[in-house]
Amino acid sequence: MxxxxxxxxxxxxxxxxxxxxxxxxxxxxxxxxxxxxxxxxxxxxxxxxxxxxxxxxxxxxxxxxxxxxxxxxxxxxxxxxxxxxxxxxxxxxxxxxxxxxxxxxxxxxxxxxxxxxxxxxxxxxxxxxxxxxxxGLLYYRKDLLEKYGLQPPETWEELSAAAKQVQDGERAAGNDRMWGYVYQAKAYEGLTCNALEWIDSFGGGQIVDAEGKITVANPQAAAALTWAASTVGQISPEGVLNYQEEEARGVFQAGNAVFMRNWPYAWGLGQAEDSPVQDKIGVAALPKGGENGKTTGTLxxxxxxxxxxxxxxxxxxxxxxxxxxxxxxxxxxxxxxxxxxxxxxxxxxxxxxxxxxxxxxxxxxTNAVARPARVTGARYNQVSAEFYNAAHQVLSGRAEAAAALDALADRLDRLSRGGRW
Missing domain, CATH: 3.40.190.10 (Periplasmic binding protein-like II)
Structure with missing residues (x-):
């Protein structure tokens, strides 16, 4: 018992x-x-x-x-x-x-x-x-830069020149799928991250500053988006306008891009045993917007x-x-x-x-640029949507940068009720 x-x-x-x-x-x-x-x-x-x-x-x-x-x-x-x-x-x-x-x-x-x-x-x-x-980080093909006697670019203009040189050289050598630069340009949150990096690196601010002031309509921000638009169809495929992270990584990891903007996760996949670019990848900070710009990555x-x-x-x-x-x-x-x-x-x-x-x-x-989520609070999602849609208009050639940013600032002002978030 x-x-x-x-x-x-x-x-x-x-x-x-x-x-x-x-x-x-x-x-x-x-x-x-x-x-x-x-x-x-x-x-x-x-x-x-x-x-x-x-x-x-x-x-x-x-x-x-x-x-x-x-x-x-x-x-x-x-x-x-x-x-x-x-x-x-x-x-x-x-x-x-x-x-x-x-x-x-x-x-x-x-x-x-x-x-x-x-x-x-x-x-x-x-x-x-x-x-x-x-x-945000810059990935690059270190083997191709070495082949063409190039160093990782320090400015976006240097990136454009290096991307074009290697792209044209590799196409002439037989890889007609080679592109110079791939990134995330679909109209979604990823474009907010990319466009904020361009604008901040050119000294154009953070869309909305820490006090809630709308600052996005300025010449530096316009110059940044104008540069970005110049990549589409030249060193970046037209299809980049629909790229998210994985589409960009797919092109780069297949060996068909010289440079790529992406997040750190792409390193581990690019270094995998079955990756065509294993041990051919370098990683650097994203370029500056001109000589007086700064390196920056979106947090x-x-x-x-x-x-x-x-x-x-x-x-x-x-x-x-x-x-x-x-x-x-x-x-x-x-x-x-x-x-x-x-x-x-x-x-x-x-x-x-x-x-x-x-x-x-x-x-x-540790010094990444933050999106203006804290200051805009519950309206951040709307702020981001307005921003990435304006950036997408510029990238796709449907609007000039300065005009698109002026219109964006007006929409954000109405959304913020005159700057009161």
Whole structure:
């Protein structure tokens, strides 16, 4: 009898433990290998904790992903427990997320870049934990630059000249698919990032300044977009007007582009065993806008937030703790070139061996230019849409830069109600 009683008690404990296991759904991006890295990280947590995970794949386009999130959250849906959110979304979506400031220790929080923690704090609530950070980078074919006796360009004008020289030379040598420069010019959030880099590098500001003043209509910004428009059909294919990150990477990684603007994730894929450009890639800061310009990259990156509508908030928070931890961020940095949000990992020898550019371009990541999300608040999505649509008009030849920016400034002024965001 005692043995039977003991067995019954153990069985009851096992049933109880099983009943307490939670299934946590997490939204994951699908750019490059992002979905797979999210899956392997979440599954490692599930194995460690005895819980289960469901991976929710989302659109490549950040614009489409945001629309999906807004629909789910506005309905109070509990279908997604953990949301992967863009660095510019805390102010837009934060009211739907749990405050994590009381769930993570001060040591855990302070391990991350302070600027990102500040970015993720809305009205005193820490609505998301940093997962990985980004800044726009210039990728180049170091073998081709060496072949033509060129150095990585320091200005956009130098990029145009080098791209044209190598493009023409390689086409004459038999590769009629070669292009000089590929980037993200589809009318979506990625174009906001590219166009902000051009404008800031020319000294044209940040669309809306820190005080909320609309500054985008200026000669430097017009010069930046005029230069960008000059690439289309010359050193960049007409199709670039519909390129997102993966379309640009596809052309570059196939060996058919000299230069590419993209995020750090492209390094790991370009260096893969089956990549035609493995060991032929160099990475540099994006060029300056002329001799008096500056190098700049738009701040990107993704955070993890827990829905207020989750049925299992404790387990969802624990998953966020696991995925944002130094151990998991180090794994992602080494295997996938995802930039950590933890400064200490930029001195880790294993990380720097796998992705040397993280050390070489550390200042690019720490000094990246931010999109005006904090100052424009809930209207940022509209601001960005107005901006990338205006930029797309210029790139596609439907408008002159100065006129497009003047019209954009008028629309933003109406949107801001006279500068009051």
């Amino acid at each position: 005692p043995k039977l009683a003991t067995f019954a008690a153990l069985a009851a404990l096992m049933v109880g433990a099983s009943a307490q296991a939670a299934t946590i759904s997490i939204s994951c991006g699908s750019v490059g290998a992002e979905l797979e890295f999210c899956r392997t990280g979440a599954e490692a947590w599930a194995k460690q904790t005895g819980n289960e995970v469901e991976i929710v794949s989302t659109p490549n386009s950040a614009t489409e992903r945001l629309a999906l999130y807004q629909q789910l959250l506005a309905a109070g849906s509990g279908d997604v427990d953990v949301f992967q959110i863009d660095v510019v979304w805390p102010g837009l979506l934060g009211s739907h997320f749990l405050d994590l400031s009381g769930e993570f220790s001060q040591e855990e929080v302070s391990a991350h870049f302070p600027a990102i923690i500040e970015n993720n704090t809305v009205e005193g609530a820490l609505v998301a934990m940093p997962w990985f950070t980004d800044a 990107g990156g993704w955070q993890l937030a827990v829905s207020k509508y989750s049925d299992s908030p404790a387990e969802a928070i624990d998953l966020v703790r696991f995925l944002s931890s130094p151990t998991e961020q180090k794994r992602r940095a080494i295997e996938g070139a995802y930039n950590p949000t933890i400064p200490a990992l930029y001195q880790d020898t294993d990380v720097l061996e796998a992705a040397p550019f993280m050390g070489d371009l550390y200042e690019t990541f």
